[in-house]
Amino acid sequence: MRVIPQRLRGEQIPDRVEVRGEIYMSTRSFEKLNEEMKDSRLFANPRNAAAGSLRQKDSRITASRHLDFFGYQIGYMQGMDFTNQWEALQLIREWGFPVNPHIHLARTLDEVMDYCKKWEQERFNLPYEIDGVVIKISDLAQQQELGTVARDPRWAIAFKYPPTQVATQLLDIRVNIGRTGSVNPWAVLEPVNIRGVTVARAALHNEGDVQRKDLRVGDWVLVQRAGEVIPQVVKPIVERRTGKEQVYHLPERCPLCDTPIIRIPDQA
DNA sequence: CTACAACTGCAATGGGTCGC
DNA sequence: GCGACCCATTGCAGTTGTAG
Numbered sequence: 035m036r037v038i039p040q041r042l043r044g045e046q047i048p049d050r051v052e053v054r055g056e057i058y059m060s061t062r063s064f065e066k067l068n069e070e071m072k073d074s075r076l077f078a079n080p081r082n083a084a085a086g087s088l089r090q091k092d093s094r095i096t097a098s099r100h101l102d103f104f105g106y107q108i109g110y111m112q113g114m115d116f117t118n119q120w121e122a123l124q125l126i127r128e129w130g131f132p133v134n135p136h137i138h139l140a141r142t143l144d145e146v147m148d149y150c151k152k153w154e155q156e157r158f159n160l161p162y163e164i165d166g167v168v169i170k171i172s173d174l175a176q177q178q179e180l181g182t183v184a185r186d187p188r189w190a191i192a193f194k195y196p197p198t199q200v201a202t203q204l205l206d207i208r209v210n211i212g213r214t215g216s217v218n219p220w221a222v223l224e225p226v227n228i229r230g231v232t233v234a235r236a237a238l239h240n241e242g243d244v245q246r247k248d249l250r251v252g253d254w255v256l257v258q259r260a261g262e263v264i265p266q267v268v269k270p271i272v273e274r275r276t277g278k279e280q281v282y283h284l285p286e287r288c289p290l291c292d293t294p295i296i297r298i299p300d301q302a
Numbered sequence: 303c304t305a306c307a308a309c310t311g312c313a314a315t316g317g318g319t320c321g322c
Numbered sequence: 323g324c325g326a327c328c329c330a331t332t333g334c335a336g337t338t339g340t341a342g
Binding site: 077078079081082083085086087088089090091183210212213214216218220230231232233234235236237238239259263264265 | 325326327329330331332333334335336337338
Binding site: 081085089214216237238239240243259260261262263264266301302 | 309310311312313314315316317
């Protein structure tokens with residue numbers, strides 16, 4: 035990736051450093067790539083094109099894909115110091131890494147909210163696709179104090195814009211039997227294109243989830259991709275019901291081996 | 303040559319265990 | 323009883339490796 039500096043630039047160079055960031059593909063590079071691919075299969079969207087480009091075994095192919103990069107964090111650093119996120123970003127930029135030019139140091143929660151709202155519309159003018167804004171506590175001492183739960187830091191969170199919702203028909207509800215014996219219903223959908231990908235199935239998790247949403251076989255439903263990726267049935271479109279929709283019940287026996295299905299009391 | 307399994311990131315759900 | 327943590331399950335696009 036040409037945008038990654040081969041040598042750190044600037045005055046202050048640490049002995050050893052880990053720069054973390056996000057690799058992406060601009061809308062323009064994505065469209066160009068698909069033009070070049072004209073004979074073979076096209077990439078569905080920039081996100082998957084970027085992911086696939088990274089997984090190439092031959093790095094020359096990766097290099098030809100015009101991937102881009104924004105540094106957003108220093109993971110480890112030896113021989114230097116910084117006290118907050120803002121300084122870290124300045125350092126990363128001085129070393130020659132691209133840093134997002136739209137970073138903003140907010141002083142109040144209102145300011146954070148305004149920033150998120152502002153970009154909900156303005157994001158469409160960016161040369162790449164985004165699905166939200168990352169909000170961080172700048173002060174490193176406060177980050178330390180807040181700590182991390184599992185893999186999620188308590189000092190950073192992503193604000194996601196509402197994903198695109200599309201209407202389609204719930205053709206059927208079927209069940210899978212998991213390795214542990216769990217009975218997992220899933221939705222068979224009339225395939226729909228949601229921003230580049232075809233969605234034909236979605237997990238419904240359990241019977242309670244189906245009942246809470248009041249999903250009926252034959253319903254028109256709203257479907258989205260949570261986090262712009264995972265297919266999810268949001269809710270039925272009740273106004274479009276004809277009366278022919280079927281209320282769903284779990285089968286009484288395993289569709290594979292005919293063993294009776296039991297429900298453990300107080301469990302999903 | 304095609305088909306398919308394994309793996310990855312992404313989110314949302316639930317269950318089980320441990321320690322306080 | 324709750325927080326923390328780990329695991330299971332689900333689907334799509336993509337690459338890689340292997341089976342047929």
